Amino acid sequence: MKPDTTVSIRPLSEDDSLEELTELLHRAYKVLADMGLKFLATWQDVETTRKRISNGTCFVALKDDRIVGTITFKMPHAGHGVAWLDRPDIGHISQMAVEPAYQNRGIGACLMKHAEDHARAQGLAELALDTSEQAHHLISWYERLGYRFVECVQWDVTNYRSVVMSKTLADG
Numbered sequence: 019m020k021p022d023t024t025v026s027i028r029p030l031s032e033d034d035s036l037e038e039l040t041e042l043l044h045r046a047y048k049v050l051a052d053m054g055l056k057f058l059a060t061w062q063d064v065e066t067t068r069k070r071i072s073n074g075t076c077f078v079a080l081k082d083d084r085i086v087g088t089i090t091f092k093m094p095h096a097g098h099g100v101a102w103l104d105r106p107d108i109g110h111i112s113q114m115a116v117e118p119a120y121q122n123r124g125i126g127a128c129l130m131k132h133a134e135d136h137a138r139a140q141g142l143a144e145l146a147l148d149t150s151e152q153a154h155h156l157i158s159w160y161e162r163l164g165y166r167f168v169e170c171v172q173w174d175v176t177n178y179r180s181v182v183m184s185k186t187l188a189d190g
Protein backbone atom coordinates (compact mmCIF):
# COMPACT_ATOMS: atom_id res chain seq x y z
CA MET A 19 0.00 0.00 0.00
CA LYS A 20 1.41 3.36 -1.02
CA PRO A 21 1.13 6.31 1.39
CA ASP A 22 -1.02 9.23 0.28
CA THR A 23 1.60 11.66 -1.04
CA THR A 24 -0.95 14.47 -1.18
CA VAL A 25 -0.94 14.64 2.63
CA SER A 26 1.54 17.04 4.23
CA ILE A 27 2.54 17.43 7.86
CA ARG A 28 3.49 20.68 9.59
CA PRO A 29 3.46 22.14 13.12
CA LEU A 30 0.16 23.62 14.29
CA SER A 31 0.13 27.36 13.57
CA GLU A 32 -1.45 30.24 15.47
CA ASP A 33 -3.98 30.54 12.66
CA ASP A 34 -5.25 27.00 13.21
CA SER A 35 -8.43 26.63 15.24
CA LEU A 36 -8.06 24.81 18.55
CA GLU A 37 -11.84 24.41 18.57
CA GLU A 38 -11.67 22.47 15.29
CA LEU A 39 -8.68 20.47 16.52
CA THR A 40 -10.60 19.53 19.67
CA GLU A 41 -13.63 18.51 17.61
CA LEU A 42 -11.39 16.37 15.39
CA LEU A 43 -10.05 14.65 18.52
CA HIS A 44 -13.59 13.99 19.75
CA ARG A 45 -14.67 12.55 16.39
CA ALA A 46 -11.62 10.30 16.10
CA TYR A 47 -11.64 9.11 19.72
CA LYS A 48 -15.40 8.40 19.68
CA VAL A 49 -14.69 4.78 18.75
CA LEU A 50 -12.79 4.46 22.04
CA ALA A 51 -15.55 6.23 24.01
CA ASP A 52 -17.99 3.73 22.46
CA MET A 53 -15.79 0.95 23.88
CA GLY A 54 -16.28 2.53 27.33
CA LEU A 55 -12.73 3.90 27.40
CA LYS A 56 -12.70 7.48 28.66
CA PHE A 57 -9.53 8.72 27.01
CA LEU A 58 -9.07 12.40 27.88
CA ALA A 59 -9.32 13.20 24.15
CA THR A 60 -12.84 11.74 24.04
CA TRP A 61 -14.20 14.62 26.12
CA GLN A 62 -11.53 17.29 26.78
CA ASP A 63 -12.45 20.94 26.25
CA VAL A 64 -10.51 23.47 24.18
CA GLU A 65 -8.54 24.74 27.16
CA THR A 66 -7.38 21.20 27.89
CA THR A 67 -6.29 20.83 24.26
CA ARG A 68 -4.38 24.10 24.58
CA LYS A 69 -2.75 22.97 27.81
CA ARG A 70 -1.82 19.54 26.45
CA ILE A 71 -0.02 20.99 23.42
CA SER A 72 1.46 24.00 25.22
CA ASN A 73 4.69 22.36 26.34
CA GLY A 74 5.10 20.20 23.28
CA THR A 75 5.02 20.36 19.49
CA CYS A 76 1.66 19.66 17.94
CA PHE A 77 1.87 18.46 14.34
CA VAL A 78 -1.08 18.42 11.96
CA ALA A 79 -1.63 16.44 8.77
CA LEU A 80 -3.24 18.38 5.94
CA LYS A 81 -5.18 17.15 2.96
CA ASP A 82 -6.57 19.77 0.54
CA ASP A 83 -5.74 22.49 3.12
CA ARG A 84 -7.88 20.77 5.74
CA ILE A 85 -6.53 19.34 9.00
CA VAL A 86 -7.22 15.60 8.92
CA GLY A 87 -4.85 14.34 11.60
CA THR A 88 -2.70 15.33 14.55
CA ILE A 89 -0.03 14.14 16.94
CA THR A 90 1.67 15.93 19.83
CA PHE A 91 5.34 15.38 20.63
CA LYS A 92 6.92 16.23 23.96
CA MET A 93 10.57 16.41 24.88
CA PRO A 94 11.65 14.43 27.95
CA HIS A 95 10.51 15.89 31.23
CA ALA A 96 10.15 14.61 34.75
CA GLY A 97 6.88 14.49 36.60
CA HIS A 98 5.06 11.67 34.83
CA GLY A 99 5.40 9.53 37.93
CA VAL A 100 6.45 6.69 35.64
CA ALA A 101 10.13 5.79 35.67
CA TRP A 102 10.39 5.08 31.93
CA LEU A 103 8.66 8.31 30.89
CA ASP A 104 10.74 10.37 33.34
CA ARG A 105 13.99 9.34 31.67
CA PRO A 106 15.93 12.27 30.11
CA ASP A 107 16.47 10.53 26.76
CA ILE A 108 12.88 9.48 26.04
CA GLY A 109 10.33 11.65 24.21
CA HIS A 110 6.60 11.09 24.38
CA ILE A 111 3.70 11.31 21.93
CA SER A 112 0.02 11.83 22.66
CA GLN A 113 -3.23 13.19 21.18
CA MET A 114 -2.78 11.05 18.09
CA ALA A 115 -5.82 11.16 15.82
CA VAL A 116 -6.90 10.89 12.21
CA GLU A 117 -10.28 12.12 10.96
CA PRO A 118 -12.45 8.98 10.72
CA ALA A 119 -13.21 9.47 7.01
CA TYR A 120 -9.46 9.61 6.31
CA GLN A 121 -8.35 6.61 8.36
CA ASN A 122 -6.79 3.44 6.88
CA ARG A 123 -4.84 5.24 4.18
CA GLY A 124 -1.52 5.56 5.95
CA ILE A 125 -1.91 9.04 7.49
CA GLY A 126 -1.54 7.73 11.06
CA ALA A 127 1.66 5.89 10.16
CA CYS A 128 2.99 9.07 8.49
CA LEU A 129 2.27 11.10 11.65
CA MET A 130 4.06 8.50 13.75
CA LYS A 131 7.08 8.52 11.43
CA HIS A 132 7.13 12.32 11.48
CA ALA A 133 7.20 12.35 15.29
CA GLU A 134 9.90 9.67 15.31
CA ASP A 135 12.06 11.62 12.83
CA HIS A 136 11.57 14.75 14.94
CA ALA A 137 12.53 12.90 18.14
CA ARG A 138 15.57 11.37 16.45
CA ALA A 139 16.66 14.82 15.26
CA GLN A 140 16.54 15.96 18.89
CA GLY A 141 19.04 13.20 19.72
CA LEU A 142 16.58 11.14 21.74
CA ALA A 143 17.11 7.42 22.24
CA GLU A 144 13.46 6.36 22.45
CA LEU A 145 9.97 7.55 21.69
CA ALA A 146 7.25 6.41 24.09
CA LEU A 147 3.47 6.49 24.16
CA ASP A 148 0.70 5.09 26.28
CA THR A 149 -2.70 3.66 25.51
CA SER A 150 -5.41 1.62 27.17
CA GLU A 151 -4.49 -1.98 27.90
CA GLN A 152 -7.99 -2.79 26.58
CA ALA A 153 -7.35 -1.16 23.17
CA HIS A 154 -5.93 -4.34 21.65
CA HIS A 155 -6.26 -2.98 18.09
CA LEU A 156 -4.05 0.01 18.99
CA ILE A 157 -1.49 -2.08 20.87
CA SER A 158 -1.21 -4.35 17.79
CA TRP A 159 -0.89 -1.36 15.49
CA TYR A 160 1.87 0.19 17.62
CA GLU A 161 3.66 -3.18 17.76
CA ARG A 162 3.59 -3.34 13.96
CA LEU A 163 5.18 0.12 13.95
CA GLY A 164 8.00 -1.16 16.17
CA TYR A 165 6.81 -0.28 19.69
CA ARG A 166 7.20 -2.73 22.57
CA PHE A 167 5.51 -3.08 25.94
CA VAL A 168 7.35 -1.39 28.83
CA GLU A 169 5.05 -1.20 31.86
CA CYS A 170 1.50 -0.59 33.05
CA VAL A 171 0.29 2.61 34.71
CA GLN A 172 -2.99 3.88 36.16
CA TRP A 173 -3.54 7.58 35.39
CA ASP A 174 -5.90 9.65 37.56
CA VAL A 175 -7.90 10.92 34.58
CA THR A 176 -8.71 7.62 32.89
CA ASN A 177 -11.11 4.79 33.74
CA TYR A 178 -8.72 2.11 32.48
CA ARG A 179 -5.20 0.90 33.09
CA SER A 180 -2.68 2.05 30.49
CA VAL A 181 0.27 0.36 28.89
CA VAL A 182 3.43 2.34 28.23
CA MET A 183 5.07 1.36 24.93
CA SER A 184 8.38 2.52 23.50
CA LYS A 185 10.45 2.38 20.32
CA THR A 186 14.23 2.58 20.00
CA LEU A 187 15.04 5.32 17.50
CA ALA A 188 18.72 4.76 16.75
CA ASP A 189 18.37 2.60 13.65
CA GLY A 190 15.76 4.77 11.95
Ligand SMILES: CC(C)(COP(=O)(O)OP(=O)(O)OC[C@H]1O[C@@H](n2cnc3c(N)ncnc32)[C@H](O)[C@@H]1OP(=O)(O)O)[C@@H](O)C(=O)NCCC(=O)NCCS
Pocket residue numbers: 019020021022046047049050114115116117120121122123124125126127128148149150156159162
Ligand atom coordinates in the same frame (compact mmCIF):
# COMPACT_ATOMS: atom_id res chain seq x y z
C1 LIG B 1 -5.01 5.15 15.47
C2 LIG B 1 -5.18 6.06 14.28
C3 LIG B 1 -4.53 7.40 14.55
C4 LIG B 1 -4.52 5.41 13.07
O1 LIG B 1 -4.64 6.29 11.96
P1 LIG B 1 -4.78 5.75 10.46
O2 LIG B 1 -4.56 6.90 9.57
O3 LIG B 1 -6.04 5.01 10.30
O4 LIG B 1 -3.55 4.72 10.42
P2 LIG B 1 -2.91 4.02 9.12
O5 LIG B 1 -3.80 4.23 7.94
O6 LIG B 1 -1.51 4.47 9.00
O7 LIG B 1 -2.90 2.51 9.56
C5 LIG B 1 -4.11 1.80 9.80
C6 LIG B 1 -4.29 0.68 8.80
O8 LIG B 1 -4.65 1.26 7.54
C7 LIG B 1 -4.19 0.41 6.49
N1 LIG B 1 -3.38 1.24 5.59
C8 LIG B 1 -2.20 1.82 5.84
N2 LIG B 1 -1.76 2.49 4.76
C9 LIG B 1 -2.69 2.34 3.82
C10 LIG B 1 -2.83 2.81 2.48
N3 LIG B 1 -1.91 3.59 1.92
N4 LIG B 1 -3.95 2.46 1.81
C11 LIG B 1 -4.88 1.69 2.38
N5 LIG B 1 -4.81 1.22 3.63
C12 LIG B 1 -3.73 1.55 4.35
C13 LIG B 1 -3.44 -0.68 7.11
O9 LIG B 1 -4.28 -1.80 7.28
C14 LIG B 1 -3.07 -0.11 8.47
O10 LIG B 1 -2.82 -1.05 9.44
P3 LIG B 1 -1.47 -1.93 9.40
O11 LIG B 1 -0.40 -1.07 8.81
O12 LIG B 1 -1.17 -2.21 10.81
O13 LIG B 1 -1.80 -3.12 8.60
C15 LIG B 1 -6.67 6.29 13.95
O14 LIG B 1 -7.29 5.04 13.77
C16 LIG B 1 -7.42 7.07 15.00
O15 LIG B 1 -7.49 8.30 14.97
N6 LIG B 1 -8.02 6.34 15.97
C17 LIG B 1 -8.81 6.96 17.04
C18 LIG B 1 -7.94 7.70 18.01
C19 LIG B 1 -6.89 6.79 18.61
O16 LIG B 1 -7.08 5.61 18.79
N7 LIG B 1 -5.75 7.41 18.95
C20 LIG B 1 -4.66 6.72 19.62
C21 LIG B 1 -4.93 6.62 21.08
S1 LIG B 1 -3.59 5.86 21.97
